[in-house]
């Protein structure tokens with residue numbers, strides 16, 4: 294039933310507005326600069342027009358959605374940090390003290406923190422709760438979650454993006470929090486992205502190479518014990534994914550269905566994007582890449598997604614930090630469209 298609902302919501306994701314993109318391209322080429330000289334800002338401006346249907350959309354209302362969930366696979370020793378950091382960081386987000394809060398303030402973005410499945414009873418007036426279980430099971434031994442749990446998390450993310458879009462938000466950043474989630478993301482890359490476990494597994498929060506090799510073995514075990522079906526993204530998500538990753542995939546789909554820009558953060562968010570485009574290839578057009586994470590699989594994953602990062606600051610944090618920073622560049626692209634003079638208006642000659 295709910296899977297049917299998800300499929301019908303996904304089917305509502307349309308193509309970009311071709312007429313708006315053509316008008317935006319024509320406008321970009323009329324501005325006082327040599328053609329193409331603003332480089333990728335021009336492409337972003339045209340994509341933003343295609344997404345929103347407007348030449349220079351008002352994207353001043355923007356949100357970073359930070360989704361948190363715990364991972365049973367932590368018991369295999371895959372992270373440099375203990376699992377209790379997940380709920381502790383959620384409280385830090387809500388208090389405004391995490392990196393993403395600081396960078397969001399700088400980019401004029403509202404932070405929405407969502408408990409998608411943290412292994413603790415969290416209460417806070419501003420915490421959004423969309424929880425079916427307290428963390429996933431250990432995917433190295435059994436399915437991380439049920440198909441119903443994965444579907445519910447996808448729908449929860451979709452619904453949140455839709456509600457925020459109805460509230461006027463036109464631009465979203467995806468953010469994650471969940472100790473152990475680079476392991477789940479790597480497993481998703483292996484199945485849905487066709488990467489080897491060794492290509493997909495990185496150092497996460499800062500394990501050493503010896504522990505990375507152990508993490509590769511854990512991912513291989515998760516794949517051989519669960520046998521996820523690469524042709525079935527929900528099966529894959531349920532078996533080797535995570536609750537916050539599922540929620541973020543839903544956010545991406547919900548943003549696309551509501552003609553909103555979705556700026557994708559680092560490795561974990563990109564794994565969520567991989568799930569989203571595996572379910573709905575047409576959602577890819579609504580996504581903008583933000584930064585290149587230091588997590589080793591990210592470059593390959595971005596290539597598979599067809600996303601090019603705008604910035605490379607050697608960050609490897611998640612939380613939506615890279616995506617929120619990239620808001621500044623989307624702002625720049627839209628401002629160019631809105632404010633630059635044309636050859637005609639400024640009386641500047643061209644051939």
Ligand SMILES: Cc1cc2ncn([C@H]3O[C@H](COP(=O)(O)O)[C@@H](O)[C@H]3O)c2cc1C
Pocket residue numbers: 371372373374378382469470471472473474475476496497498499610611612
């Ligand atoms: C204090 C702290 C804050 C974070 N904020 C994001 N992450 C990031 O690190 C985790 C993924 O790495 P791994 O798979 O190695 O556990 C995720 O929670 C991710 O959001 C953090 C990690 C820590 C320790």
Ligand SMILES: O=C(O)c1cccnc1
Pocket residue numbers: 475496497498558559560561562586587588591608609610611612
């Ligand atoms: O790129 C990311 O999102 C990332 C990398 C390492 C640890 N946490 C997040």
